[in-house]
Amino acid sequence: MKVLYDHQSFTGMAYGGVTRYFYELMKSFARRNDIDFELSLKFSNNEYLDQSAFSRHFRFRRWAHLQQVNQVASALNRLYSVQRLKTNGFDVFHPTYYHKYFLNHLDGKPFVITFHDATSERYAKQYPEVGEHMTEVKKVLLPRADCIIAVSEYSKQEILRFFDVKPEKIKVIHLGSSFSHFKPARPFDPLPFSYLLYVGKRGLYKNFDGFFRAIQPVLQKYPDMHLVCAGGGAFSKQENELFHSARLGSRVHYRPITDTALFGLYQHATAFVFPSLNEGFGIPVLEAFSGGCPNVLSDRSSLPEVGADAAIYFDPENDESMAYAIERILSDSELRATLTRKGTERLKLFSCEKTAQQTFDVYKELTK
Structure with missing residues (x-):
């Protein structure tokens, strides 16, 4: 059986949950002899693919900041994907x-x-950047797909809420994290202070502004506690002004991420905080479990489904709720130890290999 994956998410994304998902899927399949696959891709700056032997694409990092160059790369990738489709040399697309x-x-x-x-269905009016046009495309694609993989039960219910799709067409397959077996190539140099960890993009529905507003009194109460933001791009001028106006400029830090750096940040953080308003799955929850880091999570979307009783939760639109949950974790070492232990157990339910096997079963069923 041969599966053809296309270029789309890998053309313009250097990092991100969607590309990580497909990269881990293909990495798992590359170790098996009962499935073959091809990634139709010619041009990409995706960082995950740099670690792979299954993609022979060209990188153009020197010009990656130029919109026109990315548009040309996307057009060429699409032409190549069409070419690979026309060969008909695959069983499932x-x-x-x-x-x-x-x-x-x-x-x-x-x-x-x-x-x-x-996200585009829930928040496009509020945040046009998430792609209001995506809904119309999904309305075409989802009914025509032979199977829809939803990454959580929550995502399945979102499909049924927003789209005219038969429930039996949807297969829920939870994600995994490669961090569960991660062995850093070199040791991580711990930061010289205690810190809360925030990971990923900070704009829009990720709710970083609300999070920072809520934790200001907590950080004032705990003067030795810092906040580290990993990934998501360096702080903007407006963000730096916000931190300084709150008199916390010296205690809020940005760190670019590699897998080694991110894993080390989880390992040494006092807690990981995820204030997002909407997540289809929430891989950082599993990453935190892998690093032995207590999770303090938004009570919205899929996060309670993934974290279960191995995390504590807050209302992400209520500053007092968020501050209370974070202060609980800072003031109670026994609670932190309990959540770390439960997180280790919870992690056993998720793996990249399990995701790959269940996805393989979907492909196999369609090729009968």
Whole structure:
């Protein structure tokens, strides 16, 4: 059996949950002899693929900041994907995002689509940047897909809420994290202070502004506690002004991330805080479990499904609720130890290998 993956998510994303998902899926399949796959990709600056032997694409980091260069790379990648589709040398097609360019080139072959979240359906009016146009594309693709993989029960319910799709077409397959078996190539140099950890993008529905507003009195109460923001881009001028106006400029830090750096940050953090308003799954929860880091999570979307009783929760739109939960974790070492222990046990339910096997079973069923 051969599966064809396309270029879409890998064209413009250096990092991110969607590309990580497909990278881990292909990495798992590369170790097996009962499945073959191809990634139709010519141009990419994706950092995960730098670690792979299954993609022979060209990198253009020197020009990656130029929008026109990225547009040309995307157009060339799409032409290449169409070419690979037309060869008909595959059994199942699995697009890596929602563009519908491929629909006229499948020649009757089944296709699977993975649905991560309904952010564009929930928040496009409030945050147009998340892609209001995506809903119309999904309305075309989801009913036509032979199977829809939802990354959580929550995501499945989002599909049924926003789209006219038969429930039996949806298969829930939870994600895993490669951090559960991660062995750093070199030791991580711990930071010289105690800190709360925030990971990823900070804008829009990720709710960083609300989080920072809520924790200011907590940080004032605990003068030795810092905040570390990993990934998501360096602080903007506006963010730095916000931190300084709160008289916390010296205690809020940005760190770029590699896997080694991020894993080390989880290992040494007092707690990981995830204030997001909407997550289809929330891989950072598993990453924190892997690093033995207590989780303090938003009580929205999929996060309680993933964290279960191995985390404490807060209302992400209520400053007092958020501050109370964070202060609980800072003031109670026994609670932190309990959450770390429960997180280690909870992590056993999720793995990249389990995700790959269940996805393989979907492909196998469609090729009968």
